[in-house]
Amino acid sequence: MASDLKEKGNAALAAGNYELAIELYTKAIELDPNNHVHYSNRSAAYAKKGKYQNALEDAEKTITIKPDWPKGYSRKGTALSFLGRKDDAAKAYSDGLKFDPNNQQLLDGLKEVKQSQPSFGSSMFPTEGYLKLAKDPRTKNLINDPEFMKLLMDCQRNPQKLIMHMQDPRISAALSVLMGINLMGDDEKPGDDEKMETESPPSPPKPKREPTPPPEKMEEDGFTEEQKQAKAEKDLGNEEYKKKNFEDALIHYNKAIELEPTNMTFYNNVAAVYFEQKEYKKCIEQCEKAVDIGRESRADFKLIAKAFSRIGNAYKKLEDYKNAKTYFEKSMSEHRTSEVRNIISELEKKIKEEERKAYIDPVKAEEAKEKGNEFFNNGQFADAVKYYSEAIMRNPDEPKYYSNRAACYTKLAAFDLGLKDCEKCVELDPKFLKGWIRKGKILQGMKKSSKALTAYQKALELDSSNTEALEGYRSCSIAANSDPEDMRKRAMADPEVQDIIRDPAMRLILEQMQNDPKALNDHLKNPEIASKIQKLIESGLIAIR
Structure with a gap:
């Protein structure tokens, strides 16, 4: 039923499993497409997932079905706010207050929108601009990209950032669509990212006019004598760097800086030496100097990106993953590469793991469990799931929390989630009796009597009385033997069983077991064969006496 799917969706949302929540609400909508609550709940799940355009569409559908329901307007306001459409968000909250003037959620949302800084969206970036972005093939996928929407909102709040991020092809594409002109230029093919910089030095800034000194004489090739000498020193430094003579390389690079202090490449090279010497803080300082010099002399954005990446790598070596991620993101804002994108993804995993470990607190875990017990005893199972999930995050190695949450999922008829928790519970503690019993009950509910029988058998090995x-084992035994033909049909529908039956080697082994029961002991010594035989026993296709 749709209501059962909605409850399962609520439990998944409370547990932070947004993908599953969206899937369950979608199934509920398929069964009951005129229920406004299902769209509202899915809108909330989309918003949690960062898919704000989808969240807005569901909120608007909620309002279409039930225009006098305030929560629909709250969902719409939230989605619009995250999309940077502050004026539209304020209107949505105001529209909802017409139906419920004292609704705190709408009042808070309206207050937050009004207090936020005015964006340049009202003039430079009109509301209808988002519709243009959503429809244009160059930008329609960007609307559902949380990273891009965050960048866009930053630019709205601070127009200076728009100038800083003009090199970002996503911003160029968005402005091209909105302004109706091509700002993107020809596609560039990034070159190989060499270990050391070998680009020609940029032209120095024009010197200030002085009344007495004559203008500096330029050579025929456009470089001054100092620039030529600086390049020669850099080349010597590169040779020493390749030989790992880092101190000598530093001498040459520093001479190059003395001769041409406005060329950021030389600072980058000094930073590369410090990185190899594991002088990571010095490396960071040099890269920061390089970026400042590069900004002043309008250096190639790829060089600036390289400096930011090197800072990121230095912080990564120092195991300061948050700062590392920040600087790799800065590198991406200058020049996007798949390599840096992959590094950011790895860092996000490391940061998440660090945060998970920092969040562990067994005392708070017990407090959350007690609150979960209260909600469970009052029949508020979705709320109980929320607190048991908190207990698990606070102490992920405690099996009883998984067992308790499995009990909630069972009450909500979310057997697949409950089974997963039971398996985690007995994995953490194979002697946890209640975990095996709960697993047996869930498998019974899923009409998998043979597997439930195995779970109860494990429980009886721990406590035979x-x-x-005992009751579960008896009822499963009766169910397994009540209709052997039906049991065989269900077993043969299992792809794993089908593969075992089709395996010529297994068929030969089964024939041997039938003709010579003693051969079973020899075959059970092979773990792979033993596993397949156990699967056939659980499915009810064979019995061993």
């Missing part, structure tokens, strides 16, 4: 395990 346990009443729940």
